[in-house]
Amino acid sequence: MTTTVISTLEIDPDGNRGHLERARSRHNRLVAWGLVIPALAALIVSYAYPLVWMIRMSFNIGLGDGLYVETYSLDSYLKSLSDSYYWEVIGNTLFLGVLVAVLCVAVSYPIALFLARTNSKWKSLLVALAIAPLLTSAVVRTFGWIVILGTQGLVNSTLKGWGLIDTPLPLANSFTGVAIGLVEIFMPYAILGMMSGFGRLNTQLEEAASSLGANRAAVFFRITLPLSLPGLLTALLLVFVLTISTFVTPQLLGGGRVHVMATEIYDQTTGLLNWPFAASLSVILLILFGSVVALYQRAARRLGA
Amino acid sequence: MFNRYGKSAVMVASAAIVVAGLSGCASGKVAGGSSSTETGSCAGSPTSGTIGLIGYADIWQKQYQDAVIKPFEAKYPDIKVEYQSKRSSSDMLAALQSQGSSPTTDVAIMDSAVAASGNKQGLFQKISEADVPNVAHVKKDILDTGDYGPVLQADAVGLLYDTTKVPSAPTSWNILWDPQYKQKVSVVAPPSGLGINLTMITAKMEGEDFTKSIDKAVDRLKELAPNVQTWAPLPDEYQNIITGQTVLGMGQNARGQYYSDQSNGKLGIAFPKEGTMYQINTINLLKNAPNCAAAKTFMNYALSPEAQVAFAKALFYAPSVDNAELPADVADRVVKTDGSIDIITYDPEWLATVRSDWTDIWKREIIGG
Numbered sequence: 001m002t003t004t005v006i007s008t009l010e011i012d013p014d015g016n017r018g019h020l021e022r023a024r025s026r027h028n029r030l031v032a033w034g035l036v037i038p039a040l041a042a043l044i045v046s047y048a049y050p051l052v053w054m055i056r057m058s059f060n061i062g063l064g065d066g067l068y069v070e071t072y073s074l075d076s077y078l079k080s081l082s083d084s085y086y087w088e089v090i091g092n093t094l095f096l097g098v099l100v101a102v103l104c105v106a107v108s109y110p111i112a113l114f115l116a117r118t119n120s121k122w123k124s125l126l127v128a129l130a131i132a133p134l135l136t137s138a139v140v141r142t143f144g145w146i147v148i149l150g151t152q153g154l155v156n157s158t159l160k161g162w163g164l165i166d167t168p169l170p171l172a173n174s175f176t177g178v179a180i181g182l183v184e185i186f187m188p189y190a191i192l193g194m195m196s197g198f199g200r201l202n203t204q205l206e207e208a209a210s211s212l213g214a215n216r217a218a219v220f221f222r223i224t225l226p227l228s229l230p231g232l233l234t235a236l237l238l239v240f241v242l243t244i245s246t247f248v249t250p251q252l253l254g255g256g257r258v259h260v261m262a263t264e265i266y267d268q269t270t271g272l273l274n275w276p277f278a279a280s281l282s283v284i285l286l287i288l289f290g291s292v293v294a295l296y297q298r299a300a301r302r303l304g305a
Numbered sequence: 306m307f308n309r310y311g312k313s314a315v316m317v318a319s320a321a322i323v324v325a326g327l328s329g330c331a332s333g334k335v336a337g338g339s340s341s342t343e344t345g346s347c348a349g350s351p352t353s354g355t356i357g358l359i360g361y362a363d364i365w366q367k368q369y370q371d372a373v374i375k376p377f378e379a380k381y382p383d384i385k386v387e388y389q390s391k392r393s394s395s396d397m398l399a400a401l402q403s404q405g406s407s408p409t410t411d412v413a414i415m416d417s418a419v420a421a422s423g424n425k426q427g428l429f430q431k432i433s434e435a436d437v438p439n440v441a442h443v444k445k446d447i448l449d450t451g452d453y454g455p456v457l458q459a460d461a462v463g464l465l466y467d468t469t470k471v472p473s474a475p476t477s478w479n480i481l482w483d484p485q486y487k488q489k490v491s492v493v494a495p496p497s498g499l500g501i502n503l504t505m506i507t508a509k510m511e512g513e514d515f516t517k518s519i520d521k522a523v524d525r526l527k528e529l530a531p532n533v534q535t536w537a538p539l540p541d542e543y544q545n546i547i548t549g550q551t552v553l554g555m556g557q558n559a560r561g562q563y564y565s566d567q568s569n570g571k572l573g574i575a576f577p578k579e580g581t582m583y584q585i586n587t588i589n590l591l592k593n594a595p596n597c598a599a600a601k602t603f604m605n606y607a608l609s610p611e612a613q614v615a616f617a618k619a620l621f622y623a624p625s626v627d628n629a630e631l632p633a634d635v636a637d638r639v640v641k642t643d644g645s646i647d648i649i650t651y652d653p654e655w656l657a658t659v660r661s662d663w664t665d666i667w668k669r670e671i672i673g674g
Binding site (some may be wrong): 015063064066067085143146150151152167168170172173199251252254255256257267270271272274303 | 346393395396398399402419422426434488490494495496497534535536539548549601650657658661664665668673
């Protein structure tokens with residue numbers, strides 16, 4: 001039998017915590033703050049302050065060429081939200097985000113499922129191979145797609161060689177090219193996202209269903225797919241937010257034809273130097289982004305993820 | 306316990322950030338340029354120090370460093386030039402604006418239209434012959450910049466073509482609309498200056514005064530759209546033709562001449578009869594330049610016949626000074642500044658007021674989705 005000795009310094013006769021306990025608690029707090037403050041300071045300097053500065057900038061009035069009137073005005077927001085062109089740009093951005101997210105998850109799902117379930121001794125290597133494209137910059141991979149999808153690229157040359165087309169298909173410099181490039185570029189993220197959400201997958205449940213007479217399709221649709229939904233949802237969200245905020249691929253592979261929020265912000269920032277307007281577009285993109293994350297959290301709660 | 310304190314601290318920190326972000330914003334004040342007054346004083350020694358020079362990236366940087374900066378540093382061994390490269394003049398302007406009234410850059414070489422905006426914003430100093438003696442030789446008929454940064458070099462927009470697929474040098478911009486070149490044309494759309502230039506050229510072809518309206522030009526450019534393979538050629542409009550992706554395009558004569566040599570003549574450049582526009586670079590001294598005296602020494606060297614001829618040989622920019630004698634083979638390939646080419650002129654300050662609107666029109670009506 002063990003006896004716990006409680007110092008009178010820790011708990012006083014009224015049951016309140018003693019000096020030692022309070023000192024320990026204070027010490028723990030200081031240690032916690034000591035650990036948190038460097039990261040918090042970095043976050044404030046690199047993220048929070050620029051974000052507040054950007055929001056403030058969005059209320060100024062842009063005069064072009066980097067000049068603006070410091071004021072509090074909704075002009076930039078009114079200009080974008082009252083203009084059908086910018087609604088079209090918002091629509092393009094969302095459509096591209098949904099399209100790429102769905103296609104990316106659809107092509108990545110079998111790979112993620114295989115990697116999550118395999119007991120192969122090569123599993124670690126296979127996972128590393130699946131995410132290896134992340135070792136190469138998205139810019140480099142986009143240039144790779146320009147070469148593959150170009151008028152004299154691999155796809156068009158092959159189709160022409162087989163006599164299937166006379167004139168090259170407009171694969172690069174188009175929305176199609178951007179979607180193809182983004183699906184490939186974001187596949188590693190989708191695979192990682194899904195694998196992290198496949199925790200509830202259990203092969204024993206599938207075996208039980210099979211032993212009770214369910215065929216392969218029934219096992220997949222009634223056991224595997226529902227249990228992998230949290231992973232699917234995580235991957236969809238991840239790819240969607242990456243797509244709506246991506247700039248490099250639409251700019252390089254779009255041939256100037258794909259107008260999404262990121263490319264508009266770029267033009268306003270570096271081409272026209274209209275920073276208030278660019279800032280207002282960035283805030284709108286941020287709101288879109290936040291809305292989707294909120295919807296995701298709601299859906300994830302329902303699924304119990 | 307930590308959560309309670311933590312939440313309070315985060316709220317206080319957030320409030321501080323908001324206050325910091327929102328403070329210092331006087332209502333109605335125009336910001337973005339330099340607020341300092343013009344100074345006549347010049348900091349540093351004329352023969353020593355490190356000059357910050359901001360200029361174009363890529364091939365321009367490489368050729369300028371080899372042809373001008375290295376010989377300058379050899380001539381003035383105690384002066385070092387630190388080159389800050391930017392993709393475009395707009396990028397340079399943004400970088401200079403961010404330096405405010407205490408710049409780290411001394412000299413900026415940029416497009417004259419953007420430099421005019423910088424002058425208006427008070428970013429640059431006025432330059433006199435007393436400051437930079439070679440200013441006396443700068444030809445004012447190319448562009449009169451007043452007392453501000455003088456013209457350093459001149460170039461013009463040319464029609465680029467694949468000499469293996471276009472039998473003879475095109476004489477008209479109309480070739481861009483020729484149906485046989487469907488999906489074989491590259492055009493750099495606005496806000497790039499090339500797209501803006503094409504708008505003005507097309508307006509002139511349509512007999513329209515582009516300072517009043519560009520409706521006819523826009524209608525004509527809409528007809529060009531089916532021929533255009535890309536509105537944002539990569540890696541650039543020159544390589545697109547050299548690699549066979551496109552057959553026609555528009556670009557700068559100087560770079561075109563350089564890449565023509567690199568491609569063994571596959572890339573050709575022509576100045577069509579309807580006219581073209583100058584692309585002029587000026588050399589500008591930053592207000593409150595930290596190494597102002599050495600910067601003036603550099604500017605004087607950059608405007609010397611020696612440097613002007615060397616850069617014309619390296620990248621085919623026309624010299625801006627009247628005492629630079631080019632070899633005949635180089636003189637034939639730089640843009641003529643003697644009036645023999647039809648140059649369409651415009652007021653850079655006026656252009657700054659329409660550039661955003663024209664960019665919008667291109668995106669909505671010409672390029673489409």
